[in-house]
Amino acid sequence: MPGISPDKYFFCFFCITFKLYIKNSQGPIVLYHMEYLFYNDIGVFAFPLNLIGGLFLVSGIWILYHYYPESSLVHRLTSMPVTLSICGLLILFLVIEGIWALQLFKTWIFILLLLSLLIILGLVILKRLSFSSGRNSLFLLNHGGLWIILASALLGTPDREEYKIIVPLGEKEYYAVDRQGGLHPLPFTIRLDKFELEYYPETEAHIPKRFCSTITVENRSQTKQCSIEVNAPARFEGYTLYQDGYDTKAGSTSQYSILLVVRDPWIYPVYFGIFLLFAGAGGLMIYEPIKKTNL
DSSP: OTTSOHHHHHHHHHHHHHHHHHHTOOTHHHHHHGGGGTBOOGGGGOTTHHHHHHHHHHHHHHHHHHHOTTSHHHHHHTSHHHHHHHHHHHHHHHHHHHHHOOOGGGBHHHHHHHHHHHHHHHHHHHHTOOOSSHHHHHHHHHHHHHHHHHHHHHHHGGGOEEEEEEEEBTOEEEEEEOTTSOEEEEEEEEEEEEEEEEEOTTOTTOOEEEEEEEEEEEOSSOEEEEEEETTBOEEETTEEEEEEEEOTTTGGGOSEEEEEEEEOTTHHHHHHHHHHHHHHHHHHHHHHHHHHHHO
16 A cells, blocks of 8 residues: 555545535535534444444454554554553543443444554554564463454443343333434343342441342243342343342332343453453563562
């Protein structure tokens, strides 16, 4: 790909795209679409588009490394100030999201920051891609695991389903509600068989100590009875069911239970990445003392 540097190529592509966007948008329509600069309906990038996007991402990183290793774009991206700035902004976004739950991970800014970090991390991995030494192999395990975790989190978000469902005591329910208030039929029914609530003793505020829902989950092929507590979910047909709430006014006599239903098919690559990350980190902790002892 000779003749034009990648930084100029990306700049020209952005300018042409933005010019066409403005040309085809008029008056209030421009202001109306400005929200898409910040918030994005990531559901449109669900499988297989997210998988195709992942292949383009990997290909783009390899092209930058193979054809433009000494370009100004690569040097700027992999410089320490840029890397630390991107990591700092991502951490800030995560802290804000953890406090106020603003759905910041759906913003274009967050997605672009995460993409930039993946490109930087990918270039670093390719530069160190050699198993000639034990330390370097552990480095690749560690950073490769981190890359898999971040890529799976980014690409898997459009495929992630998260609903809330209110299940009345003794009744079956299969309609759940998403974050936008839309109704979604689940591929199974949930019946609340029993609800239990325990309070901490000798407290006037009646602070809940434990609340548990005994449910029966059923589809055409199987039936499963299980108990769900906070931090003790149940799993059924690729879905994870969490205890989320109940009728706080009724307390232990609550006639319904609120469950959180989550389907996340990309969680297994995340687990694999975590395994590699800890394997590399643990290996480095063991390798360094052994190396110093041998010296």
